Amino acid sequence: MTPLFLIASAITFAAPPPAKDSVGEITIWVGEKPTRFLPDGTRAKDIPVLNTLKLAGINDRITPDFKSVVSIDYSATDRVKRIHK
């Protein structure tokens, strides 16, 4: 006779993982930390980020592997001289 705890383990391990690829995850970056979570608001987790990294704003893009960010350095724009670098 199979012990009940083994049956319970088999059921647990046989359960499919969350369908992340079809459901996806939402990422929001407010202030210093980006956070990812499922579209029902659960399983929130922070993305590790260098604490000195400063983004230019809402138009920045995080790469699909969540390892890099692509941005425009607007700080190089000199409005006073009307020169945009």
Next chain:
Amino acid sequence: MTALDGNSKPFILPAYVPQSFFLSADGTKVYFSGLRGEEVADEKYFGVTSWVLDLVSKKVAGLNLPVNHYLEAISSDGKTMISSTFTQEKEFYVRRTFLTDGNAEKPIEILKPGVSAFEVRFSPDGSQVLIHAVEYVNLKWNGGDFSASDITRNEAVLVNVVTRKESTVESLPVATIRAWSWSPDGKRIAYVVHDPNAKGGVPGKKEYSIFVAEPNGANAKLIYKAEGSDLEYFDWR
């Protein structure tokens, strides 16, 4: 391009002044509009050209958009684009919005002249575009920023890419929406609401509420709240 953990040297594209850009869905390309050079005089600011940067080879190639067209969005397959132009007509600037697909000889105007398109987002299959449409009155360029005497239209619009039919999404609170994104399957959208006039909360911190709804705004549900300074990024993928 900067590593989020700071463990590698940032890649900086030299000799271009980008003004708008988008990362491809697979993260291998950056589509951008701007100007060549290390600096650009203000009177040439609107004479943009569009390119695509391959992040693997670091090579830049031209994009099939006319000069003076700002890239506003590009479909995930890279074949359909939304662009905008700023043209001076007498003392005011007029903004126009265009759709370019792979078969078009030239961009086709959508919305109507004078309407500015913000937060332009293609659905994952490229069949629809969600746009925050704002119509400004007497739009002026002050050598750094735009100003207008009034706003006569401020709404979310869904545009069918094939028929170019426009549908107003009345149930989305565009006045307080800061960003939105399609779900990976294109069946829902998520959006961030921040009301700058809201009372309460933690001093010095802004509250952002994230909702999920159908693309027409129906069945909106608050799913998450975040607090902090400014909203830097929002996406669903």
